[in-house]
Amino acid sequence: MTSSALAPQALRADLLDFTAPPSWGSPTLQGVRFRPDHWLLVGADGRIQGAEPAATFTPGPDWQQHDHRGHLLMPGFIDTHVHAPQLDVIASWGATLLDWLNTYTFPAEQRYADPAVAAEGAARFLDALLAHGTTAAVVFPTVHRASAEALFEAASQRGMRLITGKVLMNRHAPEGLRDDVDGARADCEALIQRWHGQGRNAYAVTVRFAVTSTPEQLAMAGELGRHHPGLYMQTHVAENRDEVAWVARLFPEARSYLDVYHRAGLLHERAVLAHGIWLDAQDRALLRDTGAHIAHSPSSNLFLGSGLFDWQAAVDSGHGVSIASDVGGGTSLSLTRTLAEAYKVQALRGTTLSAWTLLHAATRGAAEALGLSREIGHLDPGATADLAVWRWAEGPVGHHRDAVATGAVPGLAAQPLHARVFAWLTLADERQLAATYVAGRRRAGRGGGG
Structure with missing residues (x-):
């Protein structure tokens, strides 16, 4: 185990996790918690302390800041x-x-x-x-x-x-x-x-x-x-x-x-x-x-x-x-690739899964199945800060698709959150991983924040 002390940390990103199982196969927001442009606060013990909107909160000088603004932050x-x-x-x-x-x-x-x-x-x-x-x-x-x-x-x-x-x-x-x-x-x-x-x-x-x-x-x-x-x-x-x-x-x-x-x-x-x-x-x-x-x-x-x-x-x-x-x-x-394959398997069986059903099964749902929901799988206060920070898009196709979803393409209206997340999930792989944190310590990633 690493023996060096861990400073309190604040990670700025779009936060996505689940508070409850989502509605089966539905794109509704039941059980979905999305907090765009928030600070996720991680204590010196490597556990999540809470989250605050970046518009109204600035971490103090004791907090080590990681600015992943414009990225998607999820439980590992x-x-x-x-x-x-x-x-x-x-x-x-x-x-x-x-x-x-x-x-x-x-x-x-x-x-x-x-x-x-x-x-x-x-x-x-x-x-x-x-x-x-x-x-x-x-x-x-x-x-x-x-x-x-x-x-x-x-x-x-x-x-x-x-x-x-x-x-x-x-x-x-x-x-x-x-x-x-x-x-x-x-x-x-x-x-x-x-x-x-x-x-x-x-x-x-x-x-x-x-x-x-x-x-x-x-x-x-x-x-x-x-x-x-x-x-x-x-x-x-x-x-x-x-x-x-x-x-x-x-x-x-x-x-x-x-x-x-x-x-x-x-x-x-x-x-x-x-x-x-x-x-x-x-x-x-x-x-x-x-x-x-x-x-x-x-x-x-x-x-x-x-x-x-x-x-x-x-x-x-x-x-x-x-x-x-x-x-x-x-x-x-890559569990993003694996989840995309799960969608296809169920499509062949005549069932259309939502991005929420898929992502829940690889985060909070998995933690609950393993009896570990007090520790991992979500961004609740007290959870261990096992985190993954993702770029919303990579490459010309990915960036264009994300621009369509967010309404940045002239003549096309912004799409619901589920459409953006589903496009990310379907197209993403490990090349979009900006950072992985284990108990608050950065262990992997391709940049994209301090």
Whole structure:
């Protein structure tokens, strides 16, 4: 952790966040809080103290000022499912899920048995998240204890909120990527003791997917959660139809893929399950009743041809949904790009999402799903100042589109706020990131303010 003192700071920008869930799919301003040209005040403890309009408030000499005037300031994004070692294989050609694992993922992950490789990879990965405006994440390392250690250590150095844990995988994986029940339990216990609740780190019992764990290992994973209240659980579920069929053959006693995890005691309010494409109504009700939620991974689902997630069915059944890049099946760590892909997936299903629904799922909605809404995901007083400052536009097309939205093009009236934000969201990527702040400290960005 950085030891130098943090001065009180005032950041001037257009502030956007959410006070409540927005109306599903609607561009109305329900739950939306937009405060153009305001000062966001951050105390020496790295927490938000409040916000004041720049027209009537001037920070005193004790405040370090960052003038991001004319920029969009939001809470940092929260990526709820992403694989740190898979930066090695992002954008690899020609595979569906199970082929992807065997051809690309498993060979890349074998390298992380080396602590030096794990440390280098963790630093590269977390810096890349910050460079995309993501300040908190739920992360898969590898089966190796060293890979989880490296992520926790690197996140602590950067002050980031991180949820991770050693991957459990004791069958249907190559040599060097398999553990065993007793050894895995010992590794998890040691990691929990050292890292869970230390600083901004939290431990997640990390089941790769049902195929790669025996019933005995799944039972052990459930026991860990019961013995250590407050642990998270992360895994994959119902991503690909071939995968679903394989799980059915391996676990004939289970009603469904999701039921495999339920029987092992792995579904609870801190359970994060990636994908959830091939679920039925009973599965969705089970998610609702246990408090578990789905980390929707649209870029990966499209790239691997896995299917189209039914977000409307999730809303109708009442279970939570957050947004995940799922790199390396996903093709970018940028959650703006990922949200744009989520819009397209739902359009193919006949649902039109608003910018508000999308952005809420990557900020306050994700924080609520993770039980972290007192800490992150919004700009309320008391929240940790995990922030991302964005340029409204980049390049000739982006600048022209933003000028149309704001009424700066002669003969065209200004558009509602939603139209401007939706255009920004659809066109934006990490090149528009001016600055990323973690607990009030600037950690990344391409300029655009003091």
